Amino acid sequence: MYNAIWLTAGGLVVTCATYALVALVRHWAARFGMLSIPNARSSHSHPIPSGGGLVIVAINLVAWGILPGLGVGGAPIVTVDHVAAFILPALLVAAVSFIDDLGHVSYRIRLIVQLIAAVAFVANFTYWSSLTLPLVGTIVLGSFGIVVSVIWIVGLTNAYNFIDGLDGLAAGQATVAGLGWVLLGVATSHALLAVLGAILAASSLGFLGHNWQPARIFMGDVGSTFLGFSFAALPLIAAQYDPRLALAGVLLVWPAIFDSGFTVLRRLRHREPIFTGHREFLFHRLVRAGWSHSAAALLYIPLPLIGAGLAFSWQYGMRWVHILVLVGIVALCLWLWRFVVRAEQRYERGQRPLRLISLERENQTDGQVDQALIDPAS
Numbered sequence: 001m002y003n004a005i006w007l008t009a010g011g012l013v014v015t016c017a018t019y020a021l022v023a024l025v026r027h028w029a030a031r032f033g034m035l036s037i038p039n040a041r042s043s044h045s046h047p048i049p050s051g052g053g054l055v056i057v058a059i060n061l062v063a064w065g066i067l068p069g070l071g072v073g074g075a076p077i078v079t080v081d082h083v084a085a086f087i088l089p090a091l092l093v094a095a096v097s098f099i100d101d102l103g104h105v106s107y108r109i110r111l112i113v114q115l116i117a118a119v120a121f122v123a124n125f126t127y128w129s130s131l132t133l134p135l136v137g138t139i140v141l142g143s144f145g146i147v148v149s150v151i152w153i154v155g156l157t158n159a160y161n162f163i164d165g166l167d168g169l170a171a172g173q174a175t176v177a178g179l180g181w182v183l184l185g186v187a188t189s190h191a192l193l194a195v196l197g198a199i200l201a202a203s204s205l206g207f208l209g210h211n212w213q214p215a216r217i218f219m220g221d222v223g224s225t226f227l228g229f230s231f232a233a234l235p236l237i238a239a240q241y242d243p244r245l246a247l248a249g250v251l252l253v254w255p256a257i258f259d260s261g262f263t264v265l266r267r268l269r270h271r272e273p274i275f276t277g278h279r280e281f282l283f284h285r286l287v288r289a290g291w292s293h294s295a296a297a298l299l300y301i302p303l304p305l306i307g308a309g310l311a312f313s314w315q316y317g318m319r320w321v322h323i324l325v326l327v328g329i330v331a332l333c334l335w336l337w338r339f340v341v342r343a344e345q346r347y348e349r350g351q352r353p354l355r356l357i358s359l360e361r362e363n364q365t366d367g368q369v370d371q372a373l374i375d376p377a378s
Contacts, residue, residue: 097220
């Protein structure tokens with residue numbers, strides 16, 4: 001069920017279907033005025049169709065719906081009850097985000113809805129009853145694991161929404177993180193993890209074909225929050241098979257966690273509202289330091305691969321490898337922060353980034369909407 005041939009063939013079908021459907025949504029969004037209008041906090045300079053994440057949501061939920069019909073050794077890879085336990089909360093998160101894309105929903109209401117969705121998932125599917133960490137060993141959480149799991153789901157849902165600030169960034173990282181789950185699922189012989197990872201990777205790759213700089217459509221909050229919710233649910237599901245897989249799943253999205261967490265703590269320290277839109281994330285700072293959208297995205301996109309490498313080392317390594325994994329996690333975070341700081345320092349000294357598209361050239365093309373889509377008579 002989860003061999004390379006089936007996963008590759010299915011991934012290609014999902015990628016092509018997503019690409020085609022996003023093209024239709026792009027025309028529909030432009031025609032009916034569903035546009036992301038640039039403002040002082042935007043990274044684009046022209047109106048761009050939004051809502052392309054609807055396709056990612058639809059493709060993944062349809063795939064979840066057919067999973068009970070797929071099996072290994074005569075048994076389904078997931079039960080109908082568990083499918084409903086994921087689909088309904090995920091749909092709730094996507095729905096409130098889509099409404100926010102269309103107009104405005106206060107962050108308090110969105111947060112309440114996300115909390116309800118997270119509680120529904122852990123109550124009806126699973127939660128972290130124990131965690132296994134490098135050097136520490138297994139920590140039994142018991143019922144407190146429900147609280148930890150809910151906070152994790154809500155936190156990553158918002159963290160992934162936060163990083164959707166540059167062309168190709170969120171979709172590119174989702175593609176790589178999904179592939180990481182494919183590798184983990186195949187390596188541990190857990191079909192559900194491999195299939196879910198393949199669907200997330202393939203649908204994100206299909207969307208990326210329209211979202212790479214200069215983006216022709218944005219996924220909107222409907223797409224980014226759904227991806228965040230999905231990548232939050234996977235480590236909880238994986239921990240049912242092996243508690244070590246929880247940390248492995250976290251490592252696959254470490255750039256989103258670190259960038260969002262670092263920026264939120266920084267804003268809290270300066271007593272600034274964390275839910276107000278801003279351009280202070282590390283990837284925003286790279287762009288202000290002269291990097292193009294595509295260059296910044298290309299820096300971030302491979303980072304989950306390093307997390308995947310650490311995940312595999314943690315999964316199969318001896319104790320000394322666990323020490324290296326722990327050191328590696330800290331070193332990666334410090335490296336990313338220091339890399340951005342040094343880029344800013346070079347820019348302030350007038351040293352332009354080498355081998356990168358200039359920011360000026362990018363601003364001339366970034367976010368240009370096909371006028372024929374907005375005005376059919378043109």
